Amino acid sequence: MxxxxxxxxxxxxxxxxxxxxxxxxxEEKSQNALRRSLISLAIYALMFYFLFDRNIVYIAAILLVLIIHEMGHFLFMKLFNYSNVKIFIIPLLGAFTSGKKQQVSQWQLSLIILAGPLPGIIIGCLLFWLNKDLKNETIEMLYSSFLVINLLNCLxxxxxxxxxxxxxxxxxxxxxxxxxxxxxxxxxxxxxxxxxxxxxxxxxxxxxxxxxxxxxxxxxxxxxxxxxxxxxxxxxxxxxxxxxxxxxxxxxxxxxxxxxxxxxxxxxxxxxxxxxxxxxxxxxVNLNPDLNLFKRVLMVLFYIGIFVGPILLFLLNR
Incomplete structure (x- = not known):
């Protein structure tokens, strides 16, 4: 000590x-938290617009990616009975979701973590596949945003x-x-x-x-x-x-x-x-180690597959 x-x-x-x-x-003040999140979201958009000279469509795409990512964490926390679940938007840096639960399952916590980037990666892959014939620049920007931000977050x-x-x-x-x-x-x-x-x-x-x-x-x-x-x-x-x-x-x-x-x-x-x-x-919190070594190895293989899947999709559709 x-x-x-x-x-x-x-x-x-x-x-x-x-x-x-x-x-x-x-005292829990959920309304204040929602108000702060909306204000932070607006500040995020304005700073992107003025500092990086980006158009409205690009900023909307980034905000959409962030919201879908954090809603994944949010919904799974709610599913596993977390209390006081909130989404915080940090201008320029991103966002994070917080919640409280004293007895935490290793399996549930892993799913909560994966629920953030996985939907965005799936959406990005679907948009890439959809755009392979359309060649639409807006869709290309959108699937790139979904894939880059979420894959970066998976490092x-x-x-x-x-x-x-x-x-x-x-x-x-x-x-x-x-x-x-x-x-x-x-x-x-x-x-x-x-x-x-x-x-x-x-x-x-x-x-x-x-x-x-x-x-x-x-x-x-x-x-x-x-x-x-x-x-x-x-x-x-x-x-x-x-x-x-x-x-x-x-x-x-x-x-x-x-x-x-x-x-x-x-x-x-x-x-x-x-x-x-x-x-x-x-x-x-009290972490319940309910994943044995075999299940943890399977989870790691799935985690590696998150990176391998989009790479294979790009290679097969070049």
Whole structure:
């Protein structure tokens, strides 16, 4: 454990064991989330239009690809009873879908990941086959958008869907391997995005910041495990006492970020919403490893087939 949790600063020490007030209640605001998504979608389109001098048809095609991709994730999360499922549009960078479920199946999570790029790749292949005789430039642009964006997203690097699939199948519960995988992903994406579009270099920078924060969070989990505090629980079922103790750990780990907060002083602060987000990042879901080695190998072969299928289609129809 880091020096942040030495004996002199132990948040579970008697000097910090005053009465614990109730943890803050998180209100779900689905309407606000929908409004933010629509506004972000509009900003995405405007930035593409003005920064890249693209026509309306091209921008509409990109947005269509993104929406179909994220709706795949969204629908499968709903199918597997995830709660608070939301789609976020990030101008210029893309989009992502989030949801909550404490008991997560390895099989279901793999399907949720594949449900994003697979429909777009199938649509792209169908449009390519349809256009082989028509030779329509608009259809060509559309199938190229579907195939390029979704196949790029299938590359085996985090946080792309391909990387998330490999992580889910083989080492989601192993922090060290995930850390190494993240570092390799940053290096590869730096070169890839520098070649494709320098604006995308912000993605590996964001991944680096996430890895830094995750390293801090992992140290907090190690401390919590030592203190027999359960962090494999969702926020709703997190005991009030554990909320405030994890909050103290965050204050010790991020002293500059929470310099206005005092460990052991259990009262709500203006930055409490940020604290809640950080605590949710520390908490972990329970992953049910319901795929044996044979099934995981089959899943990997299917994953490889996602790339092989479009390549064969192009070669056979040249």
């Amino acid at each position: 880091s020096e942040s949790f030495n004996q002199e600063q132990n948040p579970s020490e008697e000097k910090f064991t005053s009465s614990f007030p109730p943890k803050p209640i998180v 085996p690097f985090f946080p792309l869907d391909g990387g998330r699939l490999i992580e889910t199948l083989f080492f989601k519960e192993n922090y060290i391997i995930r850390l190494v995988f993240g570092i390799i992903s940053i290096i590869v994406l730096l070169f890839l995005f520098a070649y494709l579009n320098p604006i995308l270099l912000i993605v590996p920078v964001i991944i680096g910041l996430e890895l830094y924060n995750e390293n801090k969070h992992q140290k907090i989990r190690e401390y919590l495990k030592h203190e027999k505090i359960n962090y494999h629980v969702d926020y709703v079922n997190l005991p009030d006492k554990d909320y405030w103790l994890i909050r103290d750990c965050l204050i010790f780990s991020f002293p500059k970020k929470y310099n206005l907060l005092t460990p052991g002083k259990y009262e709500y602060a203006i930055v409490e919403p940020i604290v809640i987000q950080q605590i949710n990042a520390v908490l972990q």
